[in-house]
Amino acid sequence: MEDAELVRRCRGGDNVAWEGIVRTYTRRVYNLCYRFTGQRQEAEDLTQEVFLRVFRTLDSYDAAQGSFGVWLHRVGRNLLIDYYRATRKQRLTVSLEDELPHLEERPAAAPPSDRTVALGELSHMLQQALTRLSPELREAVILRDLQGLEYREISDVLGIPEGTVKSRINRGRAELGRLLKRHPGFEEGMARA
Amino acid sequence: MSWTCAQLDALRDDYLDGRLPAADLRAADAHARACPTCAEHYEARLAIAWLRTLEPLESPPGLETRILALTVAPPPQESFWAVFGQGWRALQQPRVAMSVAAAVFSLVLVLNALDVNVRSLQAADLNPINLYRGAKRQTYQTYARGARFVNDLRLVYEIRSRLEEATPEGEAPPAKKPAGQQNPPAPKSERNRTNPRPGARGPEASGLLAYQQLILPGELR
Numbered sequence: 001m002e003d004a005e006l007v008r009r010c011r012g013g014d015n016v017a018w019e020g021i022v023r024t025y026t027r028r029v030y031n032l033c034y035r036f037t038g039q040r041q042e043a044e045d046l047t048q049e050v051f052l053r054v055f056r057t058l059d060s061y062d063a064a065q066g067s068f069g070v071w072l073h074r075v076g077r078n079l080l081i082d083y084y085r086a087t088r089k090q091r092l093t094v095s096l097e098d099e100l101p102h103l104e105e106r107p108a109a110a111p112p113s114d115r116t117v118a119l120g121e122l123s124h125m126l127q128q129a130l131t132r133l134s135p136e137l138r139e140a141v142i143l144r145d146l147q148g149l150e151y152r153e154i155s156d157v158l159g160i161p162e163g164t165v166k167s168r169i170n171r172g173r174a175e176l177g178r179l180l181k182r183h184p185g186f187e188e189g190m191a192r193a
Numbered sequence: 194m195s196w197t198c199a200q201l202d203a204l205r206d207d208y209l210d211g212r213l214p215a216a217d218l219r220a221a222d223a224h225a226r227a228c229p230t231c232a233e234h235y236e237a238r239l240a241i242a243w244l245r246t247l248e249p250l251e252s253p254p255g256l257e258t259r260i261l262a263l264t265v266a267p268p269p270q271e272s273f274w275a276v277f278g279q280g281w282r283a284l285q286q287p288r289v290a291m292s293v294a295a296a297v298f299s300l301v302l303v304l305n306a307l308d309v310n311v312r313s314l315q316a317a318d319l320n321p322i323n324l325y326r327g328a329k330r331q332t333y334q335t336y337a338r339g340a341r342f343v344n345d346l347r348l349v350y351e352i353r354s355r356l357e358e359a360t361p362e363g364e365a366p367p368a369k370k371p372a373g374q375q376n377p378p379a380p381k382s383e384r385n386r387t388n389p390r391p392g393a394r395g396p397e398a399s400g401l402l403a404y405q406q407l408i409l410p411g412e413l414r
Contacts, residue, residue, distance in 0.1 A: 018264065019261055022260050026260065027252045044253050047252070052263060055264040174236070174237045174242070176241075178236075180236075
């Protein structure tokens with residue numbers, strides 16, 4: 001069923017339609033929150049918050065201004081920025097060196113023999129590098145390279161011109177490359193992609 | 194065909210997004226990898242490739258159910274006994290008992306200060322006028338007790354000062370003993386303290402000191 005139809009039925013009080021929306025988008029919203037915060041519990045709480053806000057403000061969604069998915073991402077992004085601002089003071093007390101002690105200092109040794117462990121470790125490293133980006137660059141890179149949104153859709157979500165979106169994405173990608181390039185096996189990622 | 198920096202700059206977004214034909218991508222990669230100027234693009238492309246290897250995480254178990262419960266499910270109706278049981282369990286905590294005991298203690302203190310007998314408490318005792326009168330009575334009684342104590346103390350000091358005036362200087366009170374019985378020899382220090390000049394004691398002083406010992410409280414002697 002189309003999102004527009006689901007939304008229309010939700011507005012009419014159809015709980016089954018709302019359940020369809022929740023089941024369709026929960027994983028996507030959870031991934032967005034997790035990639036932004038790097039914390040599973042925070043991501044879970046924020047995901048609930050996103051859907052609560054969507055449920056309460058569903059009447060304000062205007063299909064003429066974009067797809068429901070883009071609107072949902074915009075709600076999620078706004079909550080994430082609120083979360084970032086609310087926790088900024090707390091994060092400032094944590095030293096960046098403490099957060100990433102081994103990202104750039106890891107010696108170029110042979111990768112771990114267990115491939116699963118190695119992939120998990122690489123994923124962890126990547127998440128840490130993402131978390132180290134500024135929120136503007138982080139959200140742009142996540143929306144583009146992890147959520148797979150088009151530039152125009154990201155422009156709608158963030159409420160900024162498409163040129164600014166591209167600029168942020170390129171700066172975020174370059175910063176990520178700089179952070180990750182010393183990690184052993186960095187170039188193997190190309191082969192896996 | 195090898196790429197140039199200008200070509201790569203012109204098609205940078207397509208290159209980074211991997212939207213170029215495969216042959217062009219390979220040529221652009223080869224150039225970016227070898228060119229110090231374009232190395233940043235190559236690193237960015239590797240970072241993107243790595244990002245895209247990340248599998249989307251599964252949402253935590255029960256998350257969808259919790260979201261639905263928060264949004265559409267009606268709040269569960271609890272029975273009276275369930276609510277009563279919760280309240281009773283909460284009251285059984287030690288801190289609740291301590292708080293109640295402290296409150297009762299404070300109330301008894303206040304009622305005593307207002308001259309209310311807690312053991313035979315009547316509704317009329319809690320009348321504000323009666324409370325006011327009780328508080329006033331307690332205040333006067335407390336004041337009277339204090340004044341009496343101060344007056345008694347003044348009298349005691351008066352008597353003491355008179356006795357000291359009547360006693361010759363250096364006179365010590367006589368030791369309590371039956372008539373005709375000899376004092377055992379006391380240590381030198383004790384003798385010096387209680388009877389510095391034994392030869393100076395007369396019969397009048399002994400009588401006064403005996404009187405002093407009889408009427409003055411021990412701590413004032």
